[in-house]
Amino acid sequence: MQNYSIKYSGNLIHILFLAIIVWIAGIIFAPVFANSNYTSLKNISDFLYFFLKPVCHQFENRSFQIEGHALAVCVRCFAIYFAGIFVFLYYLLQKQIRIFSRIIYAILFFPAAIDFVLEKFEFYFDHPITRFITGFAFGIVFFQVLLVAILHKKLPVFNTEEKSMNKKLVKRIIANG
Numbered sequence: 001m002q003n004y005s006i007k008y009s010g011n012l013i014h015i016l017f018l019a020i021i022v023w024i025a026g027i028i029f030a031p032v033f034a035n036s037n038y039t040s041l042k043n044i045s046d047f048l049y050f051f052l053k054p055v056c057h058q059f060e061n062r063s064f065q066i067e068g069h070a071l072a073v074c075v076r077c078f079a080i081y082f083a084g085i086f087v088f089l090y091y092l093l094q095k096q097i098r099i100f101s102r103i104i105y106a107i108l109f110f111p112a113a114i115d116f117v118l119e120k121f122e123f124y125f126d127h128p129i130t131r132f133i134t135g136f137a138f139g140i141v142f143f144q145v146l147l148v149a150i151l152h153k154k155l156p157v158f159n160t161e162e163k164s165m166n167k168k169l170v171k172r173i174i175a176n177g
Contacts, residue, residue, distance in 0.1 A: 012150070017088040024081050027052065031069030048072050062131065075128045076112075076135035083139025087147065097147050105141050112138035 026048045033045035049058065049072050056073035063070035064078065071078055091097055112134035118124055 013088060013092055013147070016147075016150075017085075017092060020081060020084045020088060024078075024085065027072045027078060027081065028066070030072035031066040034069045035067040062128070064128070074131070076116075076131040079132040079135030080139035080142060083136045084143040087140055087143035091147060097151055098144075099148055100144070105145070108137040108141045 030048035033041040052072040056077040060070040062074040115134040
């Protein structure tokens, strides 16, 4: 198994890294503000819960708690976003995007998928730690693939020769697995 990488430059990764930090801050501050004595902070908390509702079921029994209030997303969703911080930080420090083999992606992806399906069909009820671990593994795959897709397809920072080499590299990876 060989790992490939795509080098990048520019500020897009910095902007996305900042966005994921703001997103997670909103998730964490929702319960903190809900416990506040100030009406304006409680209103911000209500908005954060409302804003994040479309991306998560927000079941309290499946969420971490802060001061008696659930985070604005469940444990699994929080772990996915939390993994995003590590993926972005890794790539900011390394200055390249690594493309792994399909086996590595499967090893990280399938535990979360199996965990989700088994719980969805009530074969078993998992523990918050299990949700966090499988969500984190899935988050690594999700954000890593997202970065590869964004940087390979959308950024004009690659010169023509690099872009041509990167397209050939991605096609070869897809063909060979």
